[in-house]
Amino acid sequence: MTEFALDTSTGITIIVLFGVFWVAFGYWLGRKNRSHEDFALAGRNVGFAFAAATAMATWVTSNTTLVAPQLTYQFGIWGMVGYSFAALGLVLFAPMAKRIKELLPNGYTSGDFVRLRYGNLAWLVFIIISVVYAFGWLISLGMAGGILLESLSGLDYHIGMTTILVICVGYTLFGGMRAVIATDFIQALIIIVGVSFIAYWIIDNVGLESIHSNLTSEHPQLLDMLFPAAVMFLFNNIFFGLGEIFHSNVWWSRALSFKKNVAYKAYLTGGLLWLPIPIVTGFIALAAPQLGIFPPSPDMIGPTVAAAVLGKAGAIIVFIVIFSALASSLDSLLAATSDLVTQDIFHKKLKPKASDKTLMRFNRSCILGLGVVTWLLCLPRVATLGALLNFAGAFVASTIWPIVLGLYHRRLTGTYAACAMGFGTAFGMLSYFVVGFYVAALVSCAVSGLICLVGIFRSSDKFDWDTLNEKEQSNANQ
DSSP, rough: OOOSSSSSHHHHHHHHHHHHHHHHHHHHHHOOOOOOHHHHHHGBBHHHHHHHHHHHHHHHHHHIIIIHHHHHHHHHHHHHHHHHHTTTHHHHHHHHHHHHHHHOTTOOOOOHHHHHOOOOOHHHHHHHHHHHHHHHHHHHHHHHHHHHHHHHHOOOOOOHHHHHHHHHHHHHHHHHHHHHHHHHHHHEEEEEEEHHHHHHHHHHOOHHHHHHHHHHHHOGGOOOOHHHHHHHHHHHHHHHHHHHHHHHHHHHHHHHOOOTTHHHHHHHHHHHHHHTHHHHHHHHHHHHHHHTTOSSSSSGHHHHHHHHHHEEEEEEEHHHHHHHHHHHHHHHHHHHHHHIIIIIIIIIIIITTTOOHHHHHHHHHHHHHHHHHHHHHHHHHOOOOHHHHHHHHHHGGGGGGHHHHHOOOOOHHHHHHHHHHHHHHHHHHHHHTHHHHHHHHHHHHHHHHHHHHHHHOOOOOOOOOOGOOHHHHHHHOO
C-alpha cells in the first residue's frame, strides 16, 4: 500500500482554507470595479511592486513546479538549465511591453494589435493559435492541481483538479484583474520563500556530493552535457518560452494595465526573480534515484521527492507553494483569455455597440465557461504535463516573428504574417509527431521566420503606426 506524506483530511483542510480565503479576497477586491476597464485591466493603474510580482508569479506555473522536475528527471542537468532559459521570455518582453504601452495606449488585448496591424486573416489565424494554446495551458494547470493532491495525500485526481478550478474561477469571477494581480503578489512571496526553504532542506539533508556520486555511478546520462535530446530541448524551450510570452494576452493585458513607465522595469525584474526557480525545483528531481523514488508518472516526481525528504511539515509547505504557483497562472489565464474572447470576438465582431455593463457581464460569463470547458477536458488525463505543454510549442513559436516585426518593422504585411503563423504551426506539429516534442517549437519558429523574411523583402508598403490608436481614430470620426 502506498504511503502519502499527508493524510487525506489534512489535504482537504488546507485546500478548503485556501479556497475560502482567496474567493473572499477576490470578492472584496471586486467591489472596486466600476467599469469593464476596471474589471479587465485594473483601471490601467498597477504600480511597480504588484507589476513585478504578477509577472514573476504568473510565469511560475505547473511548468516550473512540476514539469521542470519531470524534465530534469528525464534529461538531467539540461532539463533544469533549459527551463531556466525561459526567463529570456520575460526579460526580452520588457522593452516590447514598453513599446506596446506606447503604440496601444487604449488597447485591451494582443488580438487588438494583430487585427489593427495585419488585418482580419492574420487575426483569425492568431486567435485560433491563442485559443489552442490557452486551453493547452489551462488543461495542464487543472491537471497539475489533481496531480499535486494525488501525489501528496492520495486524494483522487479528479477531486483535486475540480477544487483548484473552482477556487480560481471563483475569485477571478468576482475580482477580475484586480484580484488576479493582488493574489499574485501574495503568491509570489509564498513561492520565493517556500522554494528557497525546500532547496536548502534537501541540500542539508541529502547533500550535493551524495547526489552527484549516485548519479555518476548509476545514471551518468543525467549529467551528460552533450545528451543530444536534452541539448535540442534546451534550444526548443527557449523559442517555446518566447512564443508563449510574446503572443499571449496574459502578458499583453498586464503591459496595458500597468502604469506608464512601469512595464519595462516590471518585466525585467520579474524575469530575473524567476530565473533561479526552475533550477531549484528541477534539482529536487536529481535526488530521486538515490532516495529510491520512482513515481508511476514522471510529472509527480517533484512533490513526491520533496515530501519524502521533508516529511509531513515539508509536504504542507510543498503543497502551499505548488498550489500558489498553479493559482497564480490559472487565474491569469482565465482573465486574459476571457478578455480576448470578450473584446476581440464579442465586442469587435458581434456586438460593437455593446454597453459597458454588457461587456462586463459577458466577460464574467466567459470566465465561468472557460472553467467548465477546462474541467471537462481535464477529466480523461490523457497525457503527461510535459507532453501536453510542448505540443502547444508548435503553435506559439510561429507567432514570435510576426509579433516582434509587427511592433518594430513597417514592411511586413498581413498576408505574410498569416502565412508565417499558419505554415509555422503546421510544420511544427509535423515535427512534433515525426521527430519529437523537443524540436516542435524550433521548426515552427524557423519556418515562420523564413516566411517573414521573404515578406519583408517583397513588400514596399510602410505601415502607419497611428492606425493602432483605434480609440482616438473613432473619436475623430464622430
